[in-house]
Amino acid sequence: MRLTADTSGTNWTQNQMYMTVVSYGLYAYLESTPPAQLYFSRWAAEKKVTFTNGSLGSIVLPAARYIQFLRFESDGHLRLYEWSENIREEWTMVSDVMKMFLDDCCFPTACGEYGINPETVQYNSSAYIKVQLSSSPTNKKVGLSKKTNKKVILGATFAGIATVVLATIAVTLYYVQRRRWNQDIDGDFNFDQLPGMPMRFSYEKLRLCTEDFGKTLGEGGFGSVFQGKLDGETVAVKRLESAMQGKKEFLAEVETIGRIEFINLVRLIGFCAEKSHRLLVYEYMPRGSLDRWIYCRHNNAPLDWATRYRIILDSAKGLCYLHEECRRKIAHLDIKPQNILLDENFNAKLADFGLSKLIDRDQSRVITVMRGTPGYLAPEWLTSRIAEKVDIYSFGIFIMEIISGSTCIDYSQPVERIQLIYLLRETAKTTCKI
Template identity: 40%
Template sequence: MIMNINTSSAFVMVTLLILLIIPSSFFIDAEIMDYPSFVNGPNSWRNTPSTSFSFWESAGVRPILANGMFACGFHCSLDGGDCLFSVSIFEISSEDNSSSSTQVVWSANRNNPVEMQALLELTSEGKLNLKDANDTVVWSPSTSGKSISRLNLTTEGNLVLFDETNHMLWQSFDHPTDSLVRGQRLVSGQILRANVSSAGSSEGRYAFAVIDGKFVAYMDSDPSQSYYQSSSILSAEPEFQNGKFGSFHVADSANFIQLGSDGHLKAYELKESGWEGTDLLPIDPCSYPFVCGNYGVCLEKGCSCPDSVSENEAAFFRPIDFTTPNLGCSAMQPISCESSLLQSFLELRSGYSQRVYTSLFSNTIALKDCKEACLKNCSCKAATYTKGSCYFLSQVDSLKKTNSKDLTFIKVQNSTISDRPHFPERKKQNTSVIVGSTLGAIFGVFLICTFIFLRFKKGFQEVEEDYLDNMLGMPTRFSYEELKNVTKNFSNKLGEGGFGSIFQGTLPSGSEVAVKHLVGFGPVNKSFMTEVQTIGSIHHFNLVSLVGFCAQKFNRLLVYEYMANGSLDRWIFNKNRDLALSWKIRRKIILDIAKGLAYLHEDCNQKIVHLDIKPENILLDEHFNAKVSDFGLSKLIGKDQSRVITTMRGTPGYMAPEWLSSVITEKVDVYSFGIVVLEILCGRRNVDECQLEEDRHLLGLFKRKQEEGQLMDLVDKCSDDMQSNAAEVVQMMKVAAWCVQIEHARRPSMSIVVKLFEGSVDVAGNLNEDFQNGLTLEAMETFASIVLPSMLSGPR
């Protein structure tokens, strides 16, 4: 961990004198709440909403214990979906005893929220278990095998567990989350970890701890980035052990201290207007590592993008959200490892750099060599050159102005058109005449062809529209004007696909939808017709619903149900530990995909083969229910047909080997499903050019690790939960291996896969014999390389 920030402690005494002691009259007594401060076992409590419409329910809290200003119980989000077993501090209005604010100060299951009907039970054996609605144990405190007899909530907000002899076995004060309350001490070895966001409860990247006798605020990264380090802190009372600072607790002038998701450490006290926070770290706003998001530049006037502090006139970055600049910036053209020859650097003016460098490439190198080395390294996103040393940044966090003369270069992707060479003047003029004449002729031919095409297209379009009107069982048909109103003139863009853009909208009924506006002819029309005909009349929970469509003149639009969490790829390939999915959620997603495909293959009037199963085509709703989407490449197969001949289509890396013969069955989807399962479990793409050559192909790496008996090495390391469930993950890897065998007849049907996951069928065959059935790494590379781009699916 890098710790190099020197700060002054002059603010300590001044702030301690200014902050006021909060009168207890603002809080309502626990006796009025009619909840006990302790309970004896055995006992149990179900997370069931009440119909009393009390201020507890309005705050989303279902208490079990209450004492003074604290309550312990189930604390749920506003939509009632995610619930924590937690201790909360309350601010109660003194006028009508209605709750005006509640704040969680400790939680047991912040990384694994439970749902309605979850259960907390103190068993007759003396175990305290928090179980989700499906009876899965989510949390249980470690009490060294001793029997718990009683739960007690103190007036300080400490949840304490006692045995029959009244001996304390466990207390929440020893396991802080993101907050400290009065009476609680943060000692060496304990860490405050901020929430991932203001709306999310899981652990974020910011942390605060006592290390080597100093207060240290830092952001988890590789290496960790310290942004505050001092032996003093405002509104905290340090305690010395053997003459050395060892811990601190909240001063009496505040009710609790909280490390926010933005990295700010604040002391909160109750004012008439509600909870009011005071910053405790005496540092400037630009000192927070992620204050302006990825690629954001922190300036006195606020956050901006790197283009504003470079000498380059071209624009390479834009804000993720123009109305909220601190969310960071995104590249207009993403960096591609496959197009490294088209990359260059955006040079920032001297003195702008990231606070902490990722890795030292060399301490004796020329500037030119530093740049060249970064261009050749796929993981290098930027380079900083200072005093002959070259540092690589594998992730670009917020940048700030420093007093140094550091030179920072951000890697950018250029256009596919190379810069024009510098010809002699006369040659330039001759070339211009030739090029101008040629372009003029081409343009004239283009206008004539366009006119003929549009005339033909108009007639074809009218026939196509009549055809759609005569089809039975079609979803709602919208006019183009209706969808313009639904999407507020296509103003809220969710993303882009190979055939157009997707916009968020709201129907008159209030339902949120995603509207895909297709652009182009030929393949676009074919994809549109296939999608409408394929899923327009089928309905399944694990298939994205087609709400409606628009076919009006040249406008082609598809209206889907809105999926709040987007596509699967953004969750499983993101190396941010804060966004890492738990084992429980990943397992559920895999089962959802399997159920959707089983329905397509076996329960429809005609067998539907999707042909483009990949993470980008798996969408997640707000509860992480997975649904298969994008049927633009799908194929219908009659019930009496066992196979079909069709042109090659799909995405390289997910296409089964039998595509080489163009004779396929529904087992091509099973193969793609197996690849997606491995990607979900391993947290990486099946072909990753950033890996070492021998590890680039996930199937080849999987086969090698299986032979070495080291499959656990492949489990996603970004998730501690995945690592702790590695044995179960490996079992699911074996199911994926069954799905990706080279002989399609050896692969299971999707209905069998569903039964496997539900536990009613065992994995057949021996993994050593069946895996890949002789498919070598060379064979995989050959197959991936011969697929023509015109046959493939792009981002959709």
């Protein structure tokens, strides 16, 4: 056992002096190499030394004349036994080792299997005795218990029946509603009466041409796009994931782009409206969407300025056709790089008319709910009264992205630089000052 002094306001000898206590004495040393002995006190007999509660203590065990062993008794005492050969050869208790240090209640297991019971703690206990009641009240209680049990059984039975009935009604309503959803969409929109509509395909034919929708080209807000082969021509098949959620988008797509054809608009080849299946078949654009090519994080080679200029010009032509050259004005309402597709030669075409809106020529503005993608929405959306010109605002953001190679919203940037338009505004102010 080694005792070392701590540093304090009056003691600066930490780790310089220490004391060592062994079974035969006490030593004091000065820390050096080798340690210098300052003090030594030998004891008359070997002792068991302990350091408890800041004090040194020692236990003297009787000298062993014969074979000895320590035994932990059932009453918690630790007793020393020795083999005696004087009168009778037997084991004799020589010492109760801890008797002089502990009272009877402080020994382990002295108070049962729950351990030490300190003398300073008092415990209260309670006992409960079951008393047999007289025969008359018992019979009365049994009768009441039987009535109570009947009520419980009846209540549980009615609750079970009610649960089954409600579950049956819910399942019936679900299947009725699902059957309505699965009905052909012709009840809401008769495609056959519209001139110039694209071809209508069966679901099975589109499933086979895409090899069971095996090759995914991309994913959007309302569905996924798959590559397929239809009559020898490579096509892109867009499958709406939810017939109920994408119903309006499907109708808008077929109603707008299904009846028009322009070089800078993606051509809608056909569609499928069979039960709950809603699919659109487009011409295949090998280069994919523009966002794969303009942002700094993409792995493709950067587009040169001539190609970027041509993409902007093609997109503007497509937008101008929708606004000025159709019988009814068409507001796209979701102009962004993800909806600009590129062919093999990087010719651009507008796509995804799921959010588009038809506007009569005599209408300057229409009231509609807000739709589109955050970052591309024009301020007019705050009033819900919009014109087709909201596409021009989105187109301006789109041009900024092509030039800068940055997204319109980047949450990894500081707060004042999150939106690209604010960054452009600050840059313009700085440039004007210079």
